[in-house]
Structure formats: structure tokens, C-alpha cells
Amino acid sequence: MKYLPLVLVIALVSAVIYQVTQRSEADPESPNKPALSEAAVEPEVPDPEATEEPDPEAGVATTEPTEAPKVPEGEVVPPPPTHNYYSTGEKSRDGTGKYYQGREISYVMGHPAINWLERPERESEEAPTKAMDLLDLEENDVLADIGAGSGYYSLRIAMQHPKSKVIGVDIQKEMIEFLDQRTTQLGLENITTHLGKIDTIDLPSESINAALMVDAYHEFSHPFEMMTSIAKALRPGGRVFLLEYRAEDPTVPIKPLHKMTQAQAKKEMALVGLKWEKTLNDLPWQHFMVFRKP
Numbered sequence: 001m002k003y004l005p006l007v008l009v010i011a012l013v014s015a016v017i018y019q020v021t022q023r024s025e026a027d028p029e030s031p032n033k034p035a036l037s038e039a040a041v042e043p044e045v046p047d048p049e050a051t052e053e054p055d056p057e058a059g060v061a062t063t064e065p066t067e068a069p070k071v072p073e074g075e076v077v078p079p080p081p082t083h084n085y086y087s088t089g090e091k092s093r094d095g096t097g098k099y100y101q102g103r104e105i106s107y108v109m110g111h112p113a114i115n116w117l118e119r120p121e122r123e124s125e126e127a128p129t130k131a132m133d134l135l136d137l138e139e140n141d142v143l144a145d146i147g148a149g150s151g152y153y154s155l156r157i158a159m160q161h162p163k164s165k166v167i168g169v170d171i172q173k174e175m176i177e178f179l180d181q182r183t184t185q186l187g188l189e190n191i192t193t194h195l196g197k198i199d200t201i202d203l204p205s206e207s208i209n210a211a212l213m214v215d216a217y218h219e220f221s222h223p224f225e226m227m228t229s230i231a232k233a234l235r236p237g238g239r240v241f242l243l244e245y246r247a248e249d250p251t252v253p254i255k256p257l258h259k260m261t262q263a264q265a266k267k268e269m270a271l272v273g274l275k276w277e278k279t280l281n282d283l284p285w286q287h288f289m290v291f292r293k294p
């Protein structure tokens, strides 16, 4: 009798344990609630009462319109461009209103400005002789002077490096004619001219060692395409010499859109795979930046 309560407790606990084990092994049809772990892995049974088909793309992010836009009959719709590098924005006084990488492209300097390019005081203002010394060209190098204008640089480089070849490239035929005349007058045989296009220098692949652009790049209407064609025309290891008026320096007396910052130039050259190598700060008004094709 002394142990009766203990016996009753043991009997009660055994009965409860038996009930619980019976429930967990129950048939799925059993009205008994399943244990939580089982419910989580149980496949969902489709509701036969459901009227709508489930959307297979529900929850999938897409930029495609679900329906093709309606085109009026007979109208020709050009395919969308694969990539547009440019945008249109506010047009400033010297600008085109066309923007590339956050900068407004300037207008092209017309051939009536040849006198300005050839001005005698250019040497004291911009030190072009010093700039040409910094090019450190080697014998047999082929240099394209892109946006050559009157040929101020092309002619002097050709005279300074008689064993190298200079190609003067410009999009204005008046500039090319002026440069051709001067070449003949000076009797230079290591210089040729080439009428380029606004979006390509149109020279064969890997045909040049160096590309020089003096105060020209900022006015290319298609900088991405131009630089792509220049990078293609360069031999591996070839260099780009980019001379632009320093936009960081307010004392350089040139209109803002004809200047460029180093950061901007580096960003734009990197886009076509050119590696910045160095910037020489020896010139009074311009950055002398060197990039290389890997």
C-alpha cells in the first residue's frame, strides 16, 4: 500500500507515452494533427477548387514588356540600339548639347581658325617644342597625329624624327589641304595625310605605334567610336599621347568646354581598354597624359 501512489504515477505516465507514439505513426488520413516537422516537408496538394492557373513567372523580375507595343501598319520601326553611349542635355555656349560620360562635347574648331593654331606666340604660351621632346619616339615609329589641324605638330615631329613616319589625320579637308601644301613646301617625305571620319580614324589594325591628340579629343563628336578605332589601329604596347588644357586650373585662359580634367580623361580612355601610364606636368597650360594599349 505504501507504494500505491508511485505505481499509479508510473502507470499514468506509461499510458501517456503509449498514446503519443501511436499518434506520430498514424496514417496521414488520420484526423490527428501531424507533428510540425512532418507538415513542413509535406508536398502541397493542389486545390481542385482553384479557378485560376498559377502564373509560372510570378515573382520573376523582368524588364521586358509583357506585350509588344502596337505599331501603326506600314510604319518602319528601327531596331533599338544595342548600346547608346551618349545623351542629350543642356547646350552651353561652346557646346553641342551632346554628353559623354558626364561631359558636354564641344563644337569642332573650323578651318578658319588655322591662323590661331599657327600663331607665333603659341611657343611661349603652350611650349609645343617641349611637348614634342616628351614624346620620346624611336626610329621607325609610326605616329598618327589625330585632329592634326594645320599640322603644327605633324610637320615639326616629321622634321625632328626623319626616320619615323607621321600620319596627319583630320576630318576637315581644308586642314588636310593646308597640311599637304606645307609638307610639299618643306620637302618632307616621312609625312602623309589621311581624311578621317567623325567616328573612325579608318587606319588598318595594328598599323601605328603612337597616337597623338593635341587639343582635339574634347571635340570628337563620337569619342567612344573614335577611341575604339584608335585602340584597334595601335600595335600592342602602343601609346596614346593626350594633350588637353587643364580643366582643374582656372588660370588656363581657355573656354571651359575646350578643357578636360585628368580624372575625366582617365575614365574615358579606360572605357576602351587603354591603361593610364603617367601624366607629365611640364607644360604651362596642358596635361601631357600617356596611355598604353596592353
Ligand SMILES: C[S@@+](CC[C@H](N)C(=O)[O-])C[C@H]1O[C@@H](n2cnc3c(N)ncnc32)[C@H](O)[C@@H]1O
Residues within 6 Å of the ligand: 108, 109, 117, 146, 147, 148, 149, 150, 151, 152, 153, 169, 170, 171, 172, 175, 196, 197, 198, 199, 200, 213, 214, 215, 216, 219, 220, 221, 222, 226
Ligand atoms: C583645335 S584643333 C587642334 C589642331 C592641332 N592638333 C593643333 O594642336 O594644332 C582640333 C582639330 O581636330 C579635328 N577633329 C575633330 N574631330 C575629329 C575627328 N573625329 N577625327 C579627326 N579629327 C577631328 C578638327 O577638324 C580640328 O582640326
